[in-house]
Amino acid sequence: MSHHAVRRLILIGLMLALSALITAINPVFLSSGNLLKLLQEAAQTGIIAVGFTFVMITAGIDMSIGGVVAVTSMVCINFLHYTKVPIPVLVFLSLFVGALTGLVNGYFITKFKLPEFIVTLATRSILSGLALVIAVKDSLGFVQNVYIQNDSYLWFGTSGLFGIYRTTMAFLILGVGAQVFLKHTRTGTNIYATGANPTAARLTGIDTERTTIGVYMFSGVCASLAAVFISSRMMTAMPELGLGSEMDVIASVVIGGTAFSGGVGDVWGTMLGSLFLALIKNGILKTGISPWIQPIAIGGIIVVTVIVDVWQKKLREHLAARAKIKRLSAERGRDAA
Amino acid sequence: MATNDIGADLLLECRSITKSYSGHVVLDAVDFSVRRGEVHALVGENGAGKSTLIKIITGATGRDSGQMVYDGTVVPMEHLRRDAEALGIAVIYQELSLIPGMTVAQNIFLGKEPLRPLTRLIDVRKLNDQARDLIERYQFPLKPGDLIDDISIAQRQLVEILKALSGKASLMIMDEPTSSLTKTEVEMLFKIIALLKSEGISVLYISHRMEEVYSLSDRVTVLRDGKLVKVLDKEEISPEEIIRLMIGHKLEEKAVQHELSPKGGNVVLEVRGLTSVGKFEDLSFDLHEGEVLGIGGLVGSGRTELVRALYGADPFDAGTIRYLGKEWVPSVRKSIEGGIGFIPEERRLQGILATQSITRNIGIPNLDRIAPRGIVSVKEEDRRAARGIELLNVKPPRPEQLVGNLSGGNQQKVVLAKWLVRDLKLIFIDEPTVGIDIGAKEEIYEHIRALSARGVSVLLVSSDLPELTRLSDRVIVLRQGRFFHEFRECVLTGEKILRAASGIREGDDE
Amino acid sequence: MNKKPIATELRLAIVLVPLMAVLTILSPRFLTLDNLTNVVWSVCFIGILSSGAIYPRITGGIDLSLGSTAALSGIVVDLFMNRMGIPWIPSIFLTVVIGSLVGLFNGFIVAKIKIPAFVVTMAAKTYLYGIALVVSQGAMLAILEPKPFILISTGRFLGLPNPIYIMVALVITSQFVLRRTAFGRQVMAVGSNEVAARLSGVDPDRVRLISYTISGGTSAVGGVILASLTQQVFAAAASGIELDVMTALVIGGTSAVGGRGSVVGALIGAIMVAFIINGLNLLNVPNLYQPIAIGTVIILALLLNEGYLVPKRRTLSRA
Structure with missing residues (x-):
């Protein structure tokens, strides 16, 4: 069994143990209502995290996702407030926001070779301002809390079959699709190759710049999609929506086993990761621990996960080196004989 | 044809x-x-x-x-x-x-x-x-x-x-x-x-x-x-x-042919049974005061790994080193403090600080001298930089010039200058003239000779055969990480080194 | 490089003049003492944080935890003084020690375990915020006592607000360390070429460890100053400040690749950031446009640093 599989099993085992612990403290945890909520929570972060996974597999990072969520939700609110655009068109337009942001990010990163982290942090800043600028305001210029009343739009945030939230369903569909795309298409293969060994990828004829721009666009689109679901569930949106969700997204992806160094990871892992994170958050709530622990837990989990991943990689490399030395000396022994 | x-x-x-x-x-x-x-x-x-x-x-x-x-x-x-x-x-x-x-x-x-x-x-x-x-x-x-x-x-x-x-x-x-x-x-x-x-x-x-x-x-x-x-x-x-x-038949050029005359004198570096698994094995030799010891061999024969281990840049697994008669477990810092210098291969990747000035490049290994109590004496730093620039004829001779903007030859001169402004006893030099024009090459050779004349011992690794034959007093050839042959007191040609490096045993080396 | 950075700083300072002129023409209120004092506060805060944050940045890393460290420091100093009854001077000292330890911990993970700095410090930003919430019980705490502590920031000396002196002292010290000490040389060397620096006797791990420790320490100083100025502390007090600091550093010419940087440059960067924000305010541009301006300025500064936007100035080949 590969170490990836072992890692995943440990993660699942940990989740089961945590669930048992939480249930022991508060049996309400196991109620279908809570579990459905938990899944929805996981899905809201998870949808963004799916796109983020693609970026991280190319060894990049996208800090602008929170800003994309904020602007997208404001775009939706505006259209809902002032126009009667059909909902499918509205959703399409909102996804366009993310795609455009990704295009700009990817352009600066590939064409000008600017550091991904700072570029996307800058676009995040710009977007967060933009969200405030375009927010619906009252006559005094204060941001107005617009309640969404369009039923077709609210449909996204409600539950469907077996009480499962549509957000959860969308997350599942998106996750499965993204996983299949990553693992079973040439473009998906190119994404891994771009992150694992860009020089080799270019030698093989892969257009790494196009691939990079593509993943940032996808990341933006995922964030926009999440914005639609979140605003629909909340039946309103604030211009700050999504800002600060970056850490949750990064935590999900890192827990899922996608490495910052690129070339490693998949969507299954991220889906598990977002579930794990939702479980932790839900657990903190259900067990009555202070909610202030939450950021400590999330920050701590990221650090610990990354350290453990680095250590186990070092260990494997060490073992491989040992095995090589052994093989060499065996060969030498044979030569001598 | x-x-x-x-x-x-x-x-x-x-x-x-x-x-x-x-x-x-x-x-x-x-x-x-x-x-x-x-x-x-x-x-x-x-x-x-x-x-x-x-x-x-x-x-x-x-x-x-x-x-x-x-x-x-x-x-x-x-x-x-x-x-x-x-x-x-x-x-x-x-x-x-x-x-x-x-x-x-x-x-x-x-x-x-x-x-x-x-x-x-x-x-x-x-x-x-x-x-x-x-x-x-x-x-x-x-x-x-x-x-x-x-x-x-x-x-x-x-x-x-x-x-x-x-x-x-x-x-x-x-x-x-x-x-x-x-x-x-x-x-x-x-x-x-x-x-x-x-x-x-x-x-x-x-x-x-x-x-x-x-x-x-x-x-x-x-x-x-x-x-x-x-x-x-x-x-x-x-x-x-x-x-x-x-x-080729360039025998008329004295460049390819060189009379080896090993120097006696005190042993500066004594290496016994040095081994780094998978890199080199059981290497033993002495290096005398003022001697230029050439290390020949093909790429991958363990030459670079050997000098890195001797300098303290990489660890080794077995064997002993004695430096100036004392037991010596090298580390980079100890080496520098002990009067040992190192010119690594791949100048751009390992030798220079491309985005820093000539002064800063020369200053870095000399911080013990220019900032003995942690605070840099700009006067001393400038003095050393000026001396290095003058000594090696670095062009342009502007101390504030970024080293990344110099030509390859002048970059290598700066790398050499770092060490020449110190009191050296021993220097390890790995492929000193790769990608350098003839003029700068000759100048660097002069400095290596001058070092040796001053009593500094040199361990020189080079794939450039005329370079190795011209500069060395003695040449050891490594092959697949092991000692293969030593040339001493003979008329050495590049051909002989290459034959040894390729594993051809000579009947006798004259 | 001994003279060159001064040239860069001069060039930056020269840009400030037309910026001030434009602001003065557009708004007569700009050059009033009241307004400039306002600008000074933010310059001081950003300047203090930048004087330490520049070290990790030059070594090729980044410290994103400085906002949380500052906020936590404010809460901790209040805890020491007003809940534990420790006199204010030892309280401040202890707080700065704690901030440095936070930085040391970040530095340890970055240098020894070799994990990308932004991951380590971003995670630190999150958990430090959580710790700040726990210590402050999630509340916004007012600091009314002791008076000398309040006077640190609110007092004036020779007509100028005290924090200016603290900031200037830190900037000068930091610039001195960077330009005139062996450690400063080593920081620059590690940022320029870690391998070459190591072969020249520099210990890159040690340099990184100390860099993050300094950054943690100055963040704590910044947090204490902020607490004394605003007389209130809470977990989200300085959230988002890391972007302003990063902007100041980038404008100041600090590069994550190449081991270049200047604290004085960063200070000018901080002044510019403050002018832009203040200018927008004076011109009655709503606050909302601030993050847009900051984001745009970062990207422009990055492009400038990389040699774009200026024709024929690609001096360094990046081979």
């Missing part, structure tokens, strides 16, 4: 290929051909033009003039790597171009994965089946589903070969393929080359290892200083002849 064969059995034919980089001619009207189904070796010293010729053939760089015909197709002047691949030219790269995290099968078919007709999704089963077929056909010890990360270097090379074969390559270029393989792995590779040959695939083989060239090749092309020297046919090939052609 020797290529007056019938054109029909030529797979690749290059006529009077010329290439120059910024006025410097690297290839001068070189004719070159590869027959169908032959193993053709391309040999020459460093800088003879081998890699440039390969780059032109694979489309990695353009040519200035000359014709190239591949498999009956005239190759246009504008010829990209992609075009070369389409023609059937494949390269097995020295630094492997595989994607970690992917399986053997995925790597073999990267970019040309079999797709399902309707969904356009990769047909994983077919991908693995096709890979398995390829692997079985050549009986390689590989599994399609193995991750690249989990297999050995030799196996990875096999994956590269399969990658090329899956693209229907008719010419396979192997650049120093054996440099990181163990003996058994090399034997396996040779079997594979024979197999490729039997399938009608031509192999263009570049190697410094004479016995490989000798035992494998059908023909050998020898380049020297950018010119074609000779094409040897099978029956003409012998390691001695190849080395003779590579070095």
Whole structure:
């Protein structure tokens, strides 16, 4: 069994143990209502995290996702407030926001070779301002809390079959699709190759710049999609929506086993990761621990996960080196004989 | 010259290929051909033009003039790597171009994965089946589903070969393929080359290892200083002849010939049984005061690893070092404090701080002197920088100049200056003049001689044979990490070093 | 490089003049003492944080935890003084020690375990915020006592607000360390070429460890100053400040690749950031446009640093 599989099993085992612990403290945890909520929570972060996974597999990072969520939700609110655009068109337009942001990010990163982290942090800043600028305001210029009343739009945030939230369903569909795309298409293969060994990828004829721009666009689109679901569930949106969700997204992806160094990871892992994170958050709530622990837990989990991943990689490399030395000396022994 | 064969059995034919980089001619009207189904070796010293010729053939760089015909197709002047691949030219790269995290099968078919007709999704089963077929056909010890990360270097090379074969390559270029393989792995590779040959695939083989060239090749092309020297046919090939052609008859130049006269004097460095597993083994020698000890050997023979270990940059596994008569476990800091300097190979990557000034570059290893209590004496720093610049004639002589903007020769002078402004007792020098113009080269030689005259001991690693013969008082040749031969008190020529490095035992060294 | 950075700083300072002129023409209120004092507060805060944050940045890393460290420090100093009854001077000292330890911990993970700095410090930003919430019980705490502590920031000396002196002292010290000490040379060397620096006797791990420790320490100083100025502490007090600091550093010419940087440059960067924000305010541009301006300025500064936007100034080949 590969170490990836072992890692995943440990993660699942940990989740089961945590669930048992939480249930022991508060049996309400196991109620279908809570579990459905938990899944929805996981899905809201998870949808963004799916796109983020693609970026991280190319060894990049996208800090602008929170800003994309904020602007997208404001775009939706505006259209809902002032126009009667059909909902499918509205959703399409909102996804366009993310795609455009990704295009700009990817352009600066590939064409000008600017550091991904700072570029996307800058676009995040710009977007967060933009969200405030375009927010619906009252006559005094204060941001107005617009309640969404369009039923077709609210449909996204409600539950469907077996009480499962549509957000959860969308997350599942998106996750499965993204996983299949990553693992079973040439473009998906190119994404891994771009992150694992860009020089080799270019030698093989892969257009790494196009691939990079593509993943940032996808990341933006995922964030926009999440914005639609979140605003629909909340039946309103604030211009700050999504800002600060970056850490949750990064935590999900890192827990899922996608490495910052690129070339490693998949969507299954991220889906598990977002579930794990939702479980932790839900657990903190259900067990009555202070909610202030939450950021400590999330920050701590990221650090610990990354350290453990680095250590186990070092260990494997060490073992491989040992095995090589052994093989060499065996060969030498044979030569001598 | 020797290529007056019938054109029909030529797979690749290059006529009077010329290439120059910024006025410097690297290839001068070189004719070159590869027959169908032959193993053709391309040999020459460093800088003879081998890699440039390969780059032109694979489309990695353009040519200035000359014709190239591949498999009956005239190759246009504008010829990209992609075009070369389409023609059937494949390269097995020295630094492997595989994607970690992917399986053997995925790597073999990267970019040309079999797709399902309707969904356009990769047909994983077919991908693995096709890979398995390829692997079985050549009986390689590989599994399609193995991750690249989990297999050995030799196996990875096999994956590269399969990658090329899956693209229907008719010419396979192997650049120093054996440099990181163990003996058994090399034997396996040779079997594979024979197999490729039997399938009608031509192999263009570049190697410094004479016995490989000798035992494998059908023909050998020898380049020297950018010119074609000779094409040897099978029956003409012998390691001695190849080395003779590579070095050339430059005996009238005193440059290639040098009377060795070992110096007595105090032992500065005493190395006994030094071993670093997988790099070098059981090396013992003494280095005397004011002596220049040359270390010869092929790339990968453990020379660089040896000096790095002696300097304290890398650890070693066994053996003892005595420095100035005392037991010595080196670390970089201890070495510097103890009067030892180090000029690493790959100046740009390891030697210079490109974005810093000449002053700062010279200052860094001298911080113990210019900032003894942690605070930099700018006066002392400037004084040392000025002395270094003057001593080595660095151009332009502006201390605030960023080192990255200097020419290669002047960069290397700065690296040397760092140490020359200190009281040195011993310096390790690794490939000091790679990519440096003649003028700067001579100046650096003068400084190495001057150091030795001042009583500083020098351990010099170089692949530049005239350099090694001219500068050294004594030369040790390493081969595959082990001591092979020592030249002392004799008339040394580059040819002798190369023969030793290639594993040819001399009856006696005069 | 001894003279060159001064040239860069001069050039930056020269840009300030037309910026001030434009602001003065557009708004007569700009050059009033009241307004400039306002600008000074933010310059001081950003300047203090930048004087330490520049070290990790030059070594090729980044410290994103400085906002959380500052906020936590404010809460901790209040805890020491007003809940534990420790006199204010030892309280401040202890707080700065704690901030440095936070930085040391970041530095340890970055240098020894070799994990990308932005991951380590971003995670630190999150958990430090959580710790700050726990210590402050999630509340916004007012600091009314002791008076000398309040006077640190609110007092004036020779007509100028005290924090200016603290900031200037830190900037000068930091610039001195960077330009005139062996450690400063080593920081630059590690940022320029870690391998070459190591072979010249520099210990890159040690340099990184100390760099992050300094950054943690100055963040704590910044947090204490902020607490004394605003007389209230809460977990989200300085959130988002890391972007302003990063902007100041980038404008100041600090590069993550190449081991270049200047604290004085960063200070001018901080002044510019403050002018832009203040200018927008004076011109009655709503606050909302601030993040847009900052984001745009970062990207422009990055492009400038990389040699774009200026024709024919690609001095360094990046081979």
